[in-house]
Amino acid sequence: MDIQVLKTCIENKDEEGIKDFILPLHPSDIAKALTELEDTEQIIVFKFLPAEIASDVLLEVDEHTRERLISSISDKELIEVLAEMETDDAADVIAELPEDDAETVLDGISREEGVEVRKLLKYPEDSAGGIMQTELVSVSEDATVQETIEQVRAKSEDVPNIHNVFVTDNDGRFKGTVSLDKLILAKPHLSVHDIMNQETVRVTVDTDQEDVAKIFQKYDVVTLPVIDADGKLLGRITIDDVVDVVEEEIFEDFYKMAGLNTDERVLDPPSRSFKLRAPWLLLNLATAFLAASVVKVFEGTIQTVVTLAVFMPVVAGMGGNAATQTITVVVRGLALGELEFRHAKRVLLNQVIVGFANGILTGTAAVIVAHLFGISYTIGILLFLAMITNMIIAGFSGTVIPLILKWFKADPALSSAVFVTTCTDVGGFFSFLGLATLFLKYGYL
Amino acid sequence: MDIQVLKTCIENKDEEGIKDFILPLHPSDIAKALTELEDTEQIIVFKFLPAEIASDVLLEVDEHTRERLISSISDKELIEVLAEMETDDAADVIAELPEDDAETVLDGISREEGVEVRKLLKYPEDSAGGIMQTELVSVSEDATVQETIEQVRAKSEDVPNIHNVFVTDNDGRFKGTVSLDKLILAKPHLSVHDIMNQETVRVTVDTDQEDVAKIFQKYDVVTLPVIDADGKLLGRITIDDVVDVVEEEIFEDFYKMAGLNTDERVLDPPSRSFKLRAPWLLLNLATAFLAASVVKVFEGTIQTVVTLAVFMPVVAGMGGNAATQTITVVVRGLALGELEFRHAKRVLLNQVIVGFANGILTGTAAVIVAHLFGISYTIGILLFLAMITNMIIAGFSGTVIPLILKWFKADPALSSAVFVTTCTDVGGFFSFLGLATLFLKYGYL
Numbered sequence: 001m002d003i004q005v006l007k008t009c010i011e012n013k014d015e016e017g018i019k020d021f022i023l024p025l026h027p028s029d030i031a032k033a034l035t036e037l038e039d040t041e042q043i044i045v046f047k048f049l050p051a052e053i054a055s056d057v058l059l060e061v062d063e064h065t066r067e068r069l070i071s072s073i074s075d076k077e078l079i080e081v082l083a084e085m086e087t088d089d090a091a092d093v094i095a096e097l098p099e100d101d102a103e104t105v106l107d108g109i110s111r112e113e114g115v116e117v118r119k120l121l122k123y124p125e126d127s128a129g130g131i132m133q134t135e136l137v138s139v140s141e142d143a144t145v146q147e148t149i150e151q152v153r154a155k156s157e158d159v160p161n162i163h164n165v166f167v168t169d170n171d172g173r174f175k176g177t178v179s180l181d182k183l184i185l186a187k188p189h190l191s192v193h194d195i196m197n198q199e200t201v202r203v204t205v206d207t208d209q210e211d212v213a214k215i216f217q218k219y220d221v222v223t224l225p226v227i228d229a230d231g232k233l234l235g236r237i238t239i240d241d242v243v244d245v246v247e248e249e250i251f252e253d254f255y256k257m258a259g260l261n262t263d264e265r266v267l268d269p270p271s272r273s274f275k276l277r278a279p280w281l282l283l284n285l286a287t288a289f290l291a292a293s294v295v296k297v298f299e300g301t302i303q304t305v306v307t308l309a310v311f312m313p314v315v316a317g318m319g320g321n322a323a324t325q326t327i328t329v330v331v332r333g334l335a336l337g338e339l340e341f342r343h344a345k346r347v348l349l350n351q352v353i354v355g356f357a358n359g360i361l362t363g364t365a366a367v368i369v370a371h372l373f374g375i376s377y378t379i380g381i382l383l384f385l386a387m388i389t390n391m392i393i394a395g396f397s398g399t400v401i402p403l404i405l406k407w408f409k410a411d412p413a414l415s416s417a418v419f420v421t422t423c424t425d426v427g428g429f430f431s432f433l434g435l436a437t438l439f440l441k442y443g444y445l
Numbered sequence: 446m447d448i449q450v451l452k453t454c455i456e457n458k459d460e461e462g463i464k465d466f467i468l469p470l471h472p473s474d475i476a477k478a479l480t481e482l483e484d485t486e487q488i489i490v491f492k493f494l495p496a497e498i499a500s501d502v503l504l505e506v507d508e509h510t511r512e513r514l515i516s517s518i519s520d521k522e523l524i525e526v527l528a529e530m531e532t533d534d535a536a537d538v539i540a541e542l543p544e545d546d547a548e549t550v551l552d553g554i555s556r557e558e559g560v561e562v563r564k565l566l567k568y569p570e571d572s573a574g575g576i577m578q579t580e581l582v583s584v585s586e587d588a589t590v591q592e593t594i595e596q597v598r599a600k601s602e603d604v605p606n607i608h609n610v611f612v613t614d615n616d617g618r619f620k621g622t623v624s625l626d627k628l629i630l631a632k633p634h635l636s637v638h639d640i641m642n643q644e645t646v647r648v649t650v651d652t653d654q655e656d657v658a659k660i661f662q663k664y665d666v667v668t669l670p671v672i673d674a675d676g677k678l679l680g681r682i683t684i685d686d687v688v689d690v691v692e693e694e695i696f697e698d699f700y701k702m703a704g705l706n707t708d709e710r711v712l713d714p715p716s717r718s719f720k721l722r723a724p725w726l727l728l729n730l731a732t733a734f735l736a737a738s739v740v741k742v743f744e745g746t747i748q749t750v751v752t753l754a755v756f757m758p759v760v761a762g763m764g765g766n767a768a769t770q771t772i773t774v775v776v777r778g779l780a781l782g783e784l785e786f787r788h789a790k791r792v793l794l795n796q797v798i799v800g801f802a803n804g805i806l807t808g809t810a811a812v813i814v815a816h817l818f819g820i821s822y823t824i825g826i827l828l829f830l831a832m833i834t835n836m837i838i839a840g841f842s843g844t845v846i847p848l849i850l851k852w853f854k855a856d857p858a859l860s861s862a863v864f865v866t867t868c869t870d871v872g873g874f875f876s877f878l879g880l881a882t883l884f885l886k887y888g889y890l
Contacts, residue, residue: 028663036787062783153630161667162626163608180625181607185598213688218473220685222606222667239684240665243658246688250695251777258773259766266778267788270798277770277799278806284766285807288759289814295755296818302747302754309747309754310740313761313870314733320765321704321729324862325722328703332696333711338507342481343712353715354722361719362726369734373741417769425758 003036010041018048027056034061034069035267043072051077055084058093062265067096075101079108086160087113088133088241091120120235128212129205131245132226132235135159138166139192141175146188148178161238163223167196174225174233176200202227205234209245214337216242253335253413257327259284284418291316291425298433305445307375308436311383315432318362319390319424326351326398327416334402334412341403348399355395359388378445379436386432390424393431397423448481455486463493472501479506479514480712488517496522500529503538507710512541520546524553531605532558533578533686536565565680573657574650576690577671577680580604583611584637586620591633593623606683608668612641619670619678621645647672650679654690659782661687698780698858702772704729729863736761736870743878750890752820753881756828760877763807764835764869771796771843772861779847779857786848793844800840804833823890824881831877835869838876842868 009017022030022045030053034042046069049057058066058081070078070093082090082105090109094102094117106114116134123129137155139148148165156162164177176196186195202225203212216224216239226235252262259280264273295302295312302308330347333339339347363384370380397420402412439445454462467475467490475498479487491514494502503511503526515523515538527535527550535554539547539562551559561579568574582600584593593610601607609622621641631640647670648657661669661684671680697707704725709718740747740757747753775792778784784792811832812825842865847857884890 026664149629152626156626156630163667180629181597181601184594184625184629185601216685217688219471222608222685239688240661240667243662243684243688243691247662247691247695247781250692250699254695254699254773254777258769260770260773264774266774266784266792268795270795270802273774273795273799274802274806277767278803280770281763281767281803281807282810285759285763285810285814288762289811289818291758291762292755293818295758299751299755303751306744306748306751306754309751309757310737310744312754313736313740313757313874314730316758317733317736317866317870318726318729321863322722322726324703325705325725328699328705329709329711329718332699336692339711347711350713350715350718354718357715357719358723358726361723362730365727365730366734369730373734373738418766421762425762429758 003033006033006045007037007041010037010044015048018045022048023053027053028060030057031060034065039068042069046072051080052084055081055089059085059089062267063096063263064268066093070097075104075108079105083109083113086133086135087116087120088131088235091117091130092125095121095125123205126209127205128203128207128209128224128226128237129234131209131212131241132205132237134235136166136233136236137162137164138168138233141167141169141191141193141196143167143192144188145183145186145190145192145195148183148192149188152180152183161240163238164236165192166225166233166236167192168233172233173231174202174227177223177225200225203237204229210249212237213242213245213249250335253331253411256411256413257331257417259418280418287418287422287425290422291429294426294429295433298429298437301433301437301440304440305379305436307379308382308433311370311375311379312429312432314366315383315386315390316425316428318366318387319394319428320421322355322358322391323394323398323420323424324417326355326395327402327420330399330402331413331416334406341407344399344403348396351395351399352392353395355391355393356388359391362391363387378439382432382435382439382445385435386428389431390428393427394420394424397427448478451478451490452482452486455482455489460493463490467493468498472498473505475502476505479510484513487514491517496525497529500526500534504530504534507712508541508708509713511538515542520549520553524550528554528558531578531580532561532565533576533680536562536575537570540566540570568650571654572650573648573652573654573669573671573682574679576654576657576686577650577682579680581611581678581681582607582609583613583678586612586614586636586638586641588612588637589633590628590631590635590637590640593628593637594633597625597628606685608683609681610637611670611678611681612637613678617678618676619647619672622668622670645670648682649674655694657682658687658690658694695780698776698856701856701858702776702862704863725863732863732867732870735867736874739871739874740878743874743882746878746882746885749885750824750881752824753827753878756815756820756824757874757877759811760828760831760835761870761873763811763832764839764873765866767800767803767836768839768843768865768869769862771800771840772847772865775844775847776858776861779851786852789844789848793841796840796844797837798840800836800838801833804836807836808832823884827877827880827884827890830880831873834876835873838872839865839869842872 006021106118137152137159139151164179166177167175169175176198177200178192178196182195201219205226205228222239224237225233228234255262261276264276367380367384370383401419402416405414406412451466551563582597582604584596609624611622612620614620621643622645623637623641627640646664650671650673667684669682670678673679700707706721709721808829812829815825815828846864847861850859851857
């Protein structure tokens with residue numbers, strides 16, 4: 001795909017050329033092509049897309065581009081595009097619109113779908129209700145296999161990826177599912193009740209999307225019925241949505257640990273990245289000054305033995321790295337459900353032991369290297385002791401801080417890194433310079 | 446689930462009690478229960494599981510437990526358990542066995558399945574071949590709809606989650622797919638060739654699993670045919686395997702950035718964590734000494750103005766944090782394919798601008814706070830300049846280093862953090878202390 005060709009067509013206002021280039025592409029490739037164009041070019045190209053393709057493209061581009069493209073078309077065009085989407089996707093797009101526009105659009109899309117989308121908009125974005133779709137095939141439990149097949153036929157145009165038929169009682173309460181292969185193989189006059197799977201797992205509409213993803217993985221299912229508190233069937237979640245949820249949730253942890261706003265993207269303009277990052281960097285500055293104030297206490301000691309200043313970064317840096325290792329392992333364990341509170345004592349002990357062992361190893365290595373630097377054995381011993389202490393602090397705080405965040409129902413990844421490295425900075429400087437001060441006082445240094 | 450009940454049953458050798466507790470559970474819940482038992486207790490419980498449940502449980506437990514459980518049963522029992530697994534899972538388990546055992550087991554499982562598993566074992570674990578299964582329903586393109594349905598019937602016992610029927614020509618070359626809902630709706634005498642989807646995406650057997658996952662997400666498919674270089678159909682990948690791949694790949698990035706071996710788990714014994722972490726910490730020690738040697742160059746300056754030692758950690762720490770933010774955004778962009786080499790110049794410029802802007806902001810804040818610390822304006826100016834410089838270094842190295850790793854086909858997440866924070870440590874100390882030395886020389890300090 002040579003984007004230059006498309007750019008030339010746009011420049012020459014060659015409408016046929018634009019269409020020939022863009023229309024044969026898969027929607028996700030069109031989305032990719034758009035990201036390589038200037039804003040004004042994007043809008044020109046987008047106008048050439050028929051509603052059914054435009055709807056797929058809108059779902060593939062990033063939030064900013066989507067906003068820009070939507071504001072470039074009329075409400076009427078937007079309504080056409082949204083009508084082509086599945087209800088869950090349409091709800092997601094409408095949720096991003098300003099309130100007035102959202103109302104106009106909801107009024108515009110066909111009465112039935114408007115009602116469905118309105119219902120979906122009530123649910124939080126990251127709940128089962130927020131990711132479910134209302135398109136599904138359902139039959140009453142007294143339907144026959146033949147009637148069920150007819151229902152599949154009737155809905156097959158509107159419902160993509162059917163996978164399962166959902167069975168409900170006459171009050172709409174979820175009773176079970178029948179997979180399509182069972183349906184193919186069953187005798188036509190049988191009651192669907194007799195061939196359905198009644199043990200199907202289900203989720204209530206307020207289940208967190210992270211838990212939904214875990215259920216999919218645990219039970220190896222492809223679709224999951226979503227019910228309300230009375231057991232009524234409201235919608236279904238399909239596994240392709242779960243892939244996105246899994247990706248989103250893990251990257252969120254990643255971002256939170258690095259102190260990033262989860263909305264930042266690599267191609268964002270600098271003004272946006274600056275704004276999103278600044279608050280966390282300012283918080284970091286506060287913690288950095290906390291570490292600095294520890295050093296300040298020992299200014300006199302450093303004045304006397306200036307070599308200490310040379311090795312301060314080694315103690316703090318190694319502690320920080322060991323801490324990052326520990327938090328990462330702990331956060332991953334919590335995210336995947338491998339680590340639970342009842343393991344806390346064991347994991348804490350393990351991490352402290354690992355810290356101690358690595359402290360001995362790297363402390364010894366540090367002393368040897370420091371000796372090659374021509375440093376006295378006394379400072380070597382200080383370095384050795386401070387590194388062990390700080391590695392133990394790293395293991396301890398790297399385990400305890402994410403667990404505490406989790407205990408208070410906060411996200412364990414949430415800036416764990418900043419809190420933990422504050423512990424290792426403060427702990428590292430305090431142990432290294434504090435020990436040095438003691439050594440000085442008793443005449444060993 | 447009260448694990449104490451189970452433990453008591455084991456202690457009392459109450460076989461019925463163990464069975465009553467464990468057998469009604471879902472295999473993944475059994476796996477979870479096992480992790481809470483002592484090693485010897487695990488083995489006792491595992492012996493009570495019928496082969497079909499044992500096979501699911503083996504796939505749910507972690508690698509160490511799996512190894513332990515497998516070595517607790519006879520080859521004959523293991524063969525029975527493996528025969529219950531899908532070919533891709535059986536191949537994964539066998540790949541973990543010592544070579545001799547693997548041979549015995551392969552000879553043992555039924556001739557046909559043994560051949561299939563042997564074929565799968567040839568493919569790298571992280572390729573399409575490594576994650577595909579050979580269980581699928583395929584028909585020749587001259588089959589009728591009726592014949593295809595009969596084929597589904599014949600295979601429905603052995604092939605879970607059929608979703609699609611794969612259509613091949615007489616040489617076994619992949620031609621297209623028919624989804625089950627299409628099959629239900631088609632007239633029985635039609636040729637499957639007329640209703641199949643010929644545009645189905647496919648992957649060759651050596652495709653990297655990360656690319657496979659991207660194709661699933663891009664084309665929103667539930668199964669993907671795997672073909673060889675001649676276009677022959679070898680197997681299929683189902684979307685539930687992709688969820689695991691996505692999770693695995695992202696967490697690998699996470700781990701690599703923190704300098705962790707991707708095999709480490711939160712419940713590993715300390716001896717293992719120690720061994721896995723030590724090499725990276727030693728590498729880190731080397732880079733920490735690099736930073737220390739920069740400080741050493743300026744020992745004289747620190748001796749004269751000891752307050753510099755107090756603010757060294759602020760400059761280095763803020764640079765490190767800004768760098769971590771940049772790398773995380775860049776690594777995520779590369780992992781998701783949002784960032785490509787052609788964006789490099791733009792992203793580099795953006796990140797440097799963000800670094801500069803955040804340098805001005807946090808530098809100013811730092812000067813104000815330093816002033817409250819009672820620090821002279823001259824040192825304030827030094828701090829301000831060094832922080833801006835270091836934030837720019839952070840933006841530059843945080844972008845360039847992952848891109849260079851990617852350019853050389855290495856994983857961009859691979860210890861990016863250690864390289865980049867080395868840059869900000871060295872850069873931070875050099876700019877802060879270097880500027881201070883200049884100020885001193887010209888009498889401003």
